[in-house]
Amino acid sequence: MKEEDVNRCQIQEWYPKFKSVSIRTFIHELPESFAQYLLDDSGPFLLPASISNEDAFPNRIHNPEEEEDYQVSEGSGDEPEALSAPCFPEFELKIKESIETLGGAIFPKLNWSAPKDSAWISTSGTLRCTTFSEIALLLRSSDSLIHDLCHAYDSCSDKTMSRPPKFFLALRKWYPRFQPEMEFRCFVKGQKLVGISQREVTTFYPVLCEKKSKVEVLIEEFFNDNVRVKFESDDYTFDVYVTEDERVKVLDFNPWGAFTLPLLFTWEELEQKAREGDDLELRIVESRCGVRPGLKTAVPYDYLDVSAGSGWDQFLRNASEELQQQTKSPEAGA
Structure with missing residues (x-):
């Protein structure tokens, strides 16, 4: 893998070419001061100056200079240095305007990655954001974004840098009716589509068994066209993502191999399919026994919902029911 292959997968690079067949997105260059703010772990977790405790998520992160731990008696000699909260007024205004234009709700993403690992900190358990404060907290709380900020080129054979010269924040329109079972990862080797995998592999969706053949045809035609x-x-x-009216939308691009997950394939299988010229194969979770609960994935797991009634919630319910059935079976008592 070359640096140029990684660079092409940055959203600010590919989105302009695929805008007409993708999710509506606004992209803003990050001020370098904001990029450094995301990386800074040398002191207390300070929210931007414009964000008050009332604006922050309940029971999550507060401006530490307002906490009792930072109060000392006058004249004690232990007064800490004043902590100045970061301030990005122009950037915040642009973000606010974009959110409003996109309908009031977005999910954020940097050059390559979304802060999916910090979704737990939001009140909804997703990456849905309606304010700059929500975006800042998700980005600042994410460990997965360290990949974009520091390690994007680690797997490149011609690595010359550890980070891109500029970072970008993409604000992608939030769709509340997103169906995770209709998202798929497509694998291209030698400019040939060699495999397609169900993206959300932690759940069995019976409807996919019925739609499998049709989905494969739609995606192959979309790739060629x-x-x-x-x-x-x-x-x-x-x-x-395949919509209800059978339109295909591009969500993301990623390099072949390296940090990209092959999901229901292995990279060895995909390499072999490409070498031997096998027919295109779409793989889905065929039964509840085929789910992979331990596999770390991401719906535009940017969209991941772990609340009651969500896919993850239903998966845990199904697993619990199957376990109870197994313990009640004659074989279990043998």
Whole structure:
């Protein structure tokens, strides 16, 4: 993998070419001061100056200079240095305007990654954001974004840098009716589509068994008509979403191998399929026994919902019911 292959997968690079077949997105260059703010772990967790405790998520993060721990008696000689909260007024105004234009709710993403690992800190358990304060807290709380900020080129054979010269924040329109079972990862080797995998592999969706053949045809046609001639790398992956009216939307691009998950395939299998010229294969979770609960994935797991009634909640319910059935079976008592 080359640096140029990684660079092509940055959202600010691919989105302009695929805007007409993707999710509506506004992209803003990050001030370098904000990028450094995301990386700074040398002191207390300070929210931007514009964010008061009332604006922060309940029972989550507060401005530490307002906490009792930072209060000392006058003249004690232990007075701490004054802590100045970071301030990004122009950047915040642009973000606010974009959120309003996109309908009032977005999910954030940097050049390559979304802060999916910090979704737990939001009140909804998702990456849905309606204010700059929510975006700042999700980004500042995420460990996965360290990949974008420090390690994006670690797997490159021609690595010359550890970070891109500029960072970007993409604000992607939030769709509340997003169906995770209709998201798929597509694997391209030598400019040929060699495999497609269900993206959310922690749940069995019976409806996919019925739609499998149709979905495969739709995605293959979409690749030939819209992706193959536009994306310049030979080897890569891309994620798509199939809508209820059978339109295909590009969600993301990722490099072949390295930190990209092969999901229901292995990289060895995909390499072999490409070498031997096998027919295109779409893999889905065929039964509840086929789910992979331990596999770390991401719906535009940017969209991951762990609240009651969500896919994750239903998965845990199903697993519990199956365990109870197994313990009651004759074989269990043998």
